[in-house]
Amino acid sequence: MLTAVIRADGPPSLLAATFAVLIPAVADGFLGHAVVVDAGGDHDVERLADATGASYLRSGAAEGWHLGAAQARGDWLVLLDAGDVPQSHWAQVVDRHLMLAPDSPALIPLRGVAGSLRERAAISFGARRLRAGLVVPKGLVLAGRLGGAPRRLTVRRERASG
Numbered sequence: 001m002l003t004a005v006i007r008a009d010g011p012p013s014l015l016a017a018t019f020a021v022l023i024p025a026v027a028d029g030f031l032g033h034a035v036v037v038d039a040g041g042d043h044d045v046e047r048l049a050d051a052t053g054a055s056y057l058r059s060g061a062a063e064g065w066h067l068g069a070a071q072a073r074g075d076w077l078v079l080l081d082a083g084d085v086p087q088s089h090w091a092q093v094v095d096r097h098l099m100l101a102p103d104s105p106a107l108i109p110l111r112g113v114a115g116s117l118r119e120r121a122a123i124s125f126g127a128r129r130l131r132a133g134l135v136v137p138k139g140l141v142l143a144g145r146l147g148g149a150p151r152r153l154t155v156r157r158e159r160a161s162g
Contacts, residue, residue: 001032002094005068005141006080007132009039012048014083017160019052025091033073036082037064045082065130069141077141078108081132086157087111093155094135104151105136111156133157 004022008015015036025031034054038045041058049056059067065079076098080086086108097106110133129145130136135153140146 001074002030002076002078002098002135003072003074003138004031004034004078004080005065005072006034006036006054006082006084007039007064007068008036008042008045008082010082012042012044014081014160015045015048018080018082018084019048019054021085021088021090023052028091030091030095031078035068035071037068039064065141066144069138072138075138077134077136077138079130079132079134079136079141080157083160084132084157085160087155090155090157093153097135097151097153101151103137105134105140105146105148106153107150108133108135108153108155108157111158 006015006018022031022034034052035057036045036049036054037057037059039060046056055071057067057071069077078094090108094106130141134150136146136150
């Protein structure tokens, strides 16, 4: 089962945009749970998480992925920031990755040249830190970092404007 861990520290409209894409994956049985980690402590974000059936945590941004992973029910996580909007067929692409490469983390890269290049450089040359867009085993998130570079998936994610 896949769990979405979503960091929220902006307006609730960003979280709503992300949930709009995730809800069909829940209806299809692919996404089993979501955890919202709110760095801002916004009551509207908490209400939105509750209305969608997601778990809600209030935490600083630095420990957000780790605390969200600790609450996750699934063995695999998709890490998102509120406002991340994966393309409509993201669930099929992630499902295929999990079937073909069940031990490899993956990345749903940002759409657009500038964002994609920054993200690629950060992963290739920087520390193997956790970041939005990753599809990763829960154990690696609890450990705090990736073992190697993730596979780039063919599906993209965009950022909603808040």
